[in-house]
Amino acid sequence: MSPSHRPRHTEADDPHWMEWLTGLVSAALIATLIGYVGWNALTEQMEPPKFAIEATGMERMTGGYRITFDIENRANSTAAAVVVRGELLRGEESVETVDVTFDYVPGESQSSGAILFTTDPGSAQLTLRAIGYTDP
Amino acid sequence: MWEFAARGRDLVQRRRARTAFLAGMGRGLAGALLFALPMLMTMEMWQLGFHIDREKLLLLLVINLPLLLILSHHIGFEETFGWREDLRDAIVAYGIGIAASGLILALFGVLKMEMPMSELLGKIAVQAVPASIGAMLGRSQLTRDEDEECENPELRKRPATYFGELFLMAVGALFLSLNVAPTEEMILLSYKMTAWHALTAIALSIALMHGFVYAVSFEGGHELSPETPWWHALIRFTLPGYVIALSISLFCLWIFEQVDGTALTPLVFAVIVLAFPAAIGAAAARLIL
Numbered sequence: 001m002s003p004s005h006r007p008r009h010t011e012a013d014d015p016h017w018m019e020w021l022t023g024l025v026s027a028a029l030i031a032t033l034i035g036y037v038g039w040n041a042l043t044e045q046m047e048p049p050k051f052a053i054e055a056t057g058m059e060r061m062t063g064g065y066r067i068t069f070d071i072e073n074r075a076n077s078t079a080a081a082v083v084v085r086g087e088l089l090r091g092e093e094s095v096e097t098v099d100v101t102f103d104y105v106p107g108e109s110q111s112s113g114a115i116l117f118t119t120d121p122g123s124a125q126l127t128l129r130a131i132g133y134t135d136p
Numbered sequence: 137m138w139e140f141a142a143r144g145r146d147l148v149q150r151r152r153a154r155t156a157f158l159a160g161m162g163r164g165l166a167g168a169l170l171f172a173l174p175m176l177m178t179m180e181m182w183q184l185g186f187h188i189d190r191e192k193l194l195l196l197l198v199i200n201l202p203l204l205l206i207l208s209h210h211i212g213f214e215e216t217f218g219w220r221e222d223l224r225d226a227i228v229a230y231g232i233g234i235a236a237s238g239l240i241l242a243l244f245g246v247l248k249m250e251m252p253m254s255e256l257l258g259k260i261a262v263q264a265v266p267a268s269i270g271a272m273l274g275r276s277q278l279t280r281d282e283d284e285e286c287e288n289p290e291l292r293k294r295p296a297t298y299f300g301e302l303f304l305m306a307v308g309a310l311f312l313s314l315n316v317a318p319t320e321e322m323i324l325l326s327y328k329m330t331a332w333h334a335l336t337a338i339a340l341s342i343a344l345m346h347g348f349v350y351a352v353s354f355e356g357g358h359e360l361s362p363e364t365p366w367w368h369a370l371i372r373f374t375l376p377g378y379v380i381a382l383s384i385s386l387f388c389l390w391i392f393e394q395v396d397g398t399a400l401t402p403l404v405f406a407v408i409v410l411a412f413p414a415a416i417g418a419a420a421a422r423l424i425l
Contacts, residue, residue, distance in 0.1 A: 011364070011368070011373070015298070019298050020371070023372045026371075026375040027375050029382075030338070030342075030379065033338065033382070034335065036404065037334045038331070040334075040401060076401065104323065106323075106327065106399065108399035108401065108402070109402060110397050112397075136328060
């Protein structure tokens with residue numbers, strides 16, 4: 001440690017103009033931040049998560065097929081433990097059902113994931129939907 | 137006879153130099169452990185070792201070098217006379233950081249021989265950055281002033297320049313925010329908080345930063361001469377300090393891939409959450425370093 005009795009440091013009385021400039025720029029940045037969050041606080045109505053899921057690709061892999069997809073949360077509240085179910089249907093009959101869980105899908109944000117099928121999704125109709133979530 | 141005495145003196149000097157060197161290494165190691173152990177024992181940091189973007193990792197490793205260099209220049213563990221010595225100290229601290237990270241990770245069984253090289257290197261590299269900062273701080277802060285006669289405590293305390301002070305705040309902010317930035321809790325907290333919570337967190341961060349340094353009478357604290365209004369220091373030091381804390385937080389979250397694909401509002405909240413410990417760290421650095 002430095003000497004056990006450090007003198008208290010007195011700030012200079014006539015600081016360089018750079019100090020004031022830095023200080024004022026910082027104050028402006030912080031004011032912007034507070035303004036942004038404050039505006040959020042005043043205007044924002046929390047709405048329950050709304051998901052939009054879109055398949056982005058399919059590829060063959062050893063032992064099955066991979067469907068990649070994006071999940072977007074269009075509401076402003078975050079959902080945790082979001083379970084997305086991919087289902088392959090032939091007519092009315094369900095051929096294969098696979099679930100995948102996202103730890104978080106933040107509000108107004110997008111995450112991506114993949115579902116692995118053993119059946120060829122090309123031979124059936126694919127549905128992807130979120131079947132549940134928890135509040136974080 | 138003369139020759140004998142001279143040889144004896146020479147031997148004593150060399151032995152003293154060796155002791156000083158080993159003591160320095162020991163302090164560096166102690167600092168590295170003190171600083172980096174929480175991160176060495178964090179699961180997310182091990183995972184980062186294999187999934188962090190290699191570009192980000194490279195950036196982190198490269199940025200660390202000038203950081204250590206400036207750190208050595210400002211609070212180096214010994215009076216340095218030029219950038220060459222600072223560079224030497226920075227590299228030694230980096231080396232201690234890498235060695236300490238490797239040893240501790242191996243001790244905990246996080247590193248295994250059969251892992252691919254890229255995973256081994258990634259895991260050590262991510263940890264080496266905080267550990268090397270710890271080593272540098274340890275070599276300076278754990279030094280007792282009386283035990284190395286080559287050191288002159290008067291000389292060692294450089295007069296703090298304004299930007300030097302801001303740099304120390306950045307180091308302090310880095311110190312506390314690195315510890316928690318990789319954890320899932322940062323993100324989770326930002327999801328739990330409403331905008332009102334965030335506003336309160338901003339106000340509290342700034343108030344605590346200012347209070348720690350100016351109001352609470354800690355040793356090493358700063359004060360204003362009676363005729364200077366209190367808000368001078370708020371604008372010149374505390375607000376820039378908070379902006380530094382916010383920037384360091386954003387940088388840490390980005391490096392640790394906590395905010396990929398996140399919209400602006402959750403990102404801002406996460407930065408505010410992490411800036412709270414960073415602000416405390418920045419204020420503490422002004423008192424301690």
